[in-house]
Amino acid sequence: MNDELNRKLYEMHAEICKVLTNPKRIEILNLLRDGERSVGDLALIAELPQTSVSQHLAFLRQKGMVLSRRDGSSIYYAVANEKIFSAMDIMKELLLENLQADQELVAGLAGGPVTAGATVKKYRRKAGQ
Amino acid sequence: MNDELNRKLYEMHAEICKVLTNPKRIEILNLLRDGERSVGDLALIAELPQTSVSQHLAFLRQKGMVLSRRDGSSIYYAVANEKIFSAMDIMKELLLENLQADQELVAGLAGGPVTAGATVKKYRRKAGQ
DNA sequence: TGCAAATATTTGAATATCAATATATACACA
């Protein structure tokens, strides 16, 4: 019955996560951690072309992740919901823990096939490539 | 000095977040919430072609988000780090809160331009489109 | 009104992603 609705929800869920899949957007969001900033400031600090910053801000705005406020000729952006930082932090932790696991895997392989085989036998991490 | 390294980190951070930007991957991850499942089961439950499930699992595996274990002719997948669920949950909360905010905005606009104007004056939510 | 600064939007080319199809591999069992 609400199969259709579920699918729609998954789509929206995936869609909003796209906010975090561009390195420049992540950098911009990080710059907004300690409060609002103007477009020009963001461009200056991140060393990005204004037009690029503006594009990413438009995207973030369209997804409801940032709010904008005009003051004179400048426009200030702020994060709409601080929860985005929690999500970012968790994903970063995941990234770092994965990197660490990979490193341990490599170290294990270097230590000889016998012990290495034992540590990766039950579950396979990153088969292929 | 580590400007280059920072950029690399942002890239990897953005890259790992791609795990969450496909509705089918989100559904698959949700199915793994209560433990491991075989590829066939996942395909059956999610009503997706096996080849599609396999592709998404390969992607998740390549990003280190799932581990696989072979048992006979079946291959069982499990989430590698439960933190991914926290990130998913937060993003979903964000989504729902945004939907709610939009709804309130619409309700405000329907209530007449005077009060509506007052509620959205300071910060702008979703300018354009 | 006209000009400059700040920001936004549009456009096009390169690249990435997706789903579907076809093909390949690994295992179990006879």
Place this chain on the structure above:
DNA sequence: TGTGTATATATTGATATTCAAATATTTGCA
């Protein structure tokens, strides 16, 4: 060894994303 089942990989065409360059809009101020 041969066959069937489970899973993986490769390819292809359609669609989406990205970046940068050009252009447009808004505001402040002379």
